[in-house]
Amino acid sequence: MNSTDSTLSSENLQPSIHEMAREHEHDAEGNSMFGFIVFLLSESVIFLSFFAGYIVYKTTTVDWLPPGVEGLEIKEPAINTVILVSSSFVIYLAERFLKSENIWGFRFFWLLTMAMGSYFLYGQAVEWGSLEFGFTSGVFGGMFYLLTGFHGLHVFSGVLLQLVMLIRSFIPGNYDNGHYGVDATSLFWHFVDVIWIILFGLIYLWQ
Amino acid sequence: MTSTQTETTKIPEKHHHHPPTTWKTFFSFSTDHKVIGIQYTVTAFIFFLIGGIFAMIIRGELITPEADLVDRTVYNAMFTMHGTVMLFMWTFPVLAGLANYLVPLMIGARDMAFPRLNAVAFWMVPIFGIILMASFFVPGGPAQAGWWSYPPVSTQNPTGILFNGQFLWLLAVALSGISSILGAVNIVTTIIRMRAPGMGFFRMPAYVWTVLSAQIIQLFGLPALTAGAVMLLFDLTVGTSFFDPAKGGDPVLYQHFFWFYSHPAVYVIILPVFGIFSEIFPVYARKPLFGYKVVAVSSLIITGLSGIVWVHHMFASGTPGWMRMLFMFSTMLISVPTGIKVFAWVATIWGGKLRLDTPMLFALGGLIMFVFAGITGIMLASVPVDIHVNNTYFVVGHFHYVIYGATVMGIYAAIYHWFPKMTGRMYYEGLGKLHFWLTFIGANLNFFPMHPLGLQGMPRRVASYDPEFAFWNVIASIGGFILGMSTLPFLLNMVSSWADGKKAPDNPWRAIGLEWLVPSPPPVENFEKQLPIVMAEPYGYGKSEDLVANASDLN
Amino acid sequence: MNNRNIILLIISFIILAIISVWIGQQSYSWLPPEAAAESILIDHLFSFLVTIGAFIFLGVTGAILYSIIFHRAGKYDMSDGPPIEGNVTLEVVWTAIPFVLVIWIATYSYQIYDQMSLRGPMEHFHMSMGMPSANAASVPEESTPPPKIEVHSQQWAWIFRYPEQNITSTELHLPVNQRAYLQLTSADVIHGFYIPAFRVKQDVIPGETINFEFTPIREGKYRLRDSQYSGTYFATMQANVVVESAEKYQEWLKIASSQPPSLAFNQAASEYTKKTENPIHSDWPTVIPAQPPMVNYH
């Protein structure tokens, strides 16, 4: 048993569980991605709670809309929605380019995503500015600003993350250890997108 | 074959050099899970003493029927801060600390998955602790709306200023939530992805199972509390009307948000304690954990059920009948997976070779008090009975039996059991036993009288009460003071043993588990040379099998 | 398992059962007098739960104590116990038994609840969500609903109003053996309507009018306590409930309606105004108690 030559390291002979062990330990990227997904799942419960609250209020509140408010204008938000949702495809393209090591292609589509995200924020700001009710206008006003604001904050964080990833793409050797940052940012972006689709349905379509 | 490989496997090189652990390490931004674990535990214990002093003031006030020791506002601040500190600053952090210390060792990992995130999560604890304590110094004093902070009481804000106690309370609780979520992400990732080779799920110690189950609860529950807290914060500060009935809001909705988390939170607290029981009984009874697999899986079942019972805190809140009945049933169902555990522990002890060292005493005492509390819990779950005793001392009695009787006693058991591992020193058995008896007697004297009080109709959260309730309150207060005293031998024991105790061997209890295969205290990287290769289920007492293939090569 | 063990097991089972039933009987004396029809139902249920609970608690602790006494390792005995890892039959049994018990307890609780036909607010507001009207027998269907006594709660006082007689009172008077119909409202925060001797309790949610009913069956004076924490003077928010014979009740109505409204004593308001004289007062501002109510009877 003990006579095996120590130079004949088992590692060279067969992929042993030891290597699995080492991979385990050094797969920091995989851990990070796993952790990030867990975090997003948890984060989604905040939104779910807000949605649940919204549904309860909407179905039980007697004077739902604040006095003088007819309902929400849907056209501009719909355009905004189309842009945000398409940006999910654009960011996917960017990722594809990165995987095929076309760094400029990546940067182009990545920047395009950022532009679309920023446009969404701009559109949201314009909408907020034009509304005749505020955060304290009853439960409806509160819920509207809470939901769109909390989501907007996520879009804003997403754009910031994208900016960081864009800058990092200029660091030589940035991708030597994989693309965890880009993958995570992109996942986050899809998440923000899906949340918006539900939100849009709840607030704008279900009036 | 395996041992051949073991002999020759190349050792993954150490990541970096570590300075030796000294007392200064514990005040630094260390990323070693063991240092963080102890940091958490000690910080939490300081808050336990603070919360305990609040409790002493409560018991002092209640020793007479009149409100004569402190002002009513102070009394209200006392129970609010007592509940908040005990839950958010003592139980959660201390359990996070134990999990931090033990989980990587038990699953054969060198550290947590995200060491720096770990340190960040820990350092938030003193920060929000200080924020909460600072609320004693703002005009109006600390929050006085109970640990539930139900609106509209919590949003009344008689001070009229923004930085009031309730505001700081919400801030502290929100930070505590963030810290717990970061911790949960870390622990879940560690358990799922960092297990040593051969450590399949059904080879994990039951404690690891319970920690995993508990942390999953944090992940799905805390965000709901956060959502409610954010809405409450806006109501309090900028004047939204989410929960303000005067402006069309719905105060009962807050209760749903609150209990959707705060009920499962009690299982975040008790599950790791179940894990501690499952670790300790086999060691001191010298028998394998009875029905290990079922015990392990029942933790996840509790996690699942814990998410669908919250309305049992709101039976008297104006809940429709169908909801009352549904949640009554789901609540009672929890006794099934819990019963599986209780019976398994009894079967583990049964016919064993019992050794009543301090950890075992605390675990046994905790188990007995838990069963009592579980039974009063089932009574509370029964809607008609709850309608009578809801918001009376019966509830206070129920939960102190679980939370002090089972949880704090379980945590003491864990601290004594792993103390030699953590510090490399033995504690003094005599002081430990004294601590146990003072605790056990004090806790029962303190919390048993609360049941007759509640049945007689004494409401909770009152600074004064009708003289008919005086008898049991005097006994409870005396028990409370004994409990207060019981912490003294413990503190003395811990401080003197750590400084000057007998050197502990690697495995003083002849326990089976990865953590007992490394030196006491373990080196920085836990398994300096090789990761353990696990070959067997845990708890192989009475069987002659090896837990790992490479026991002699770990360090 | 040999015969001797089985017999021992059966004997301990019987002893346990006897003790548990005895404890269950005792449990009636732990509760306040049964002053309402509801309390009788609840006390039965409670006694039943105490019996089962005592059985489980004594059974489990008995087994633990037995092990502690008889299964101790000798001082120098370093051997291990038998390596028993589990027993499928046993595990199935102790999963099934609690499950059956739970169904039993839940069903019995449901029946009691049904007989109490406690009215929560939702059943009146959102009929579709409520349970089918609980029990027709104990709630006689009346063509003209009886006048409801209005219960107003505020920080920190209970005020009872008898609309027909135009009486306001700080004491709740009820005729014995008649179903009482109340209408609960709150002016500010959530309060809790709780009469321990009746075993009834209901949160009073501001902004809602909550119908509540029960049947007092025993004459006497009882305590109504606020059960939902409502701020600084919460503990003082109590009132007397007087259950009296129909004649006495009518008499009381007459006396009360003939009295002109006057200022009632209010513990919270009085403590607040005397606050600064009190040596133990704090400087923390508090919600100011409402003015003591003007009532006909106090």
Ligand code: HEA
């Ligand atoms: C660690 C903490 C902890 C734990 C584990 C529990 C466990 C349980 N709790 Fe408790 N509870 C609290 C902490 C805890 N609780 C707190 C803090 C509050 C009050 C909060 C506040 O208001 O401030 C509270 C309040 C509370 C209420 C609300 C009362 C009210 O406000 O009116 C209810 C009602 O259903 C309840 C029920 C239960 C039940 C059914 C269990 C079950 O999990 C118990 C299950 C265990 C057993 C049943 C024993 C073992 C089982 C067997 C031996 C098998 C056979 C048994 C049977 C078939 C019955 N609890």
Ligand code: HEA
């Ligand atoms: C982990 C949770 C936990 C723990 C450990 C405790 C521990 C204790 N609790 Fe409680 N408690 C709660 C959680 C907890 N509690 C919660 C959530 C509430 C509800 C709050 C609300 O309604 O909002 C509550 C409420 C509560 C009440 C009801 C108040 C009311 O409704 O008006 C009471 C009353 O007796 C009480 C007492 C005690 C006592 C005597 C202890 C003792 O066990 C404490 C013993 C520890 C010490 C005393 C340590 C300090 C010792 C020293 C510094 C040295 C010695 C000092 C002296 C001898 C004076 N607690």
Ligand code: CUA
């Ligand atoms: Cu008054 Cu609650």
Ligand SMILES: [Cu+2]
């Ligand atoms: Cu609960």
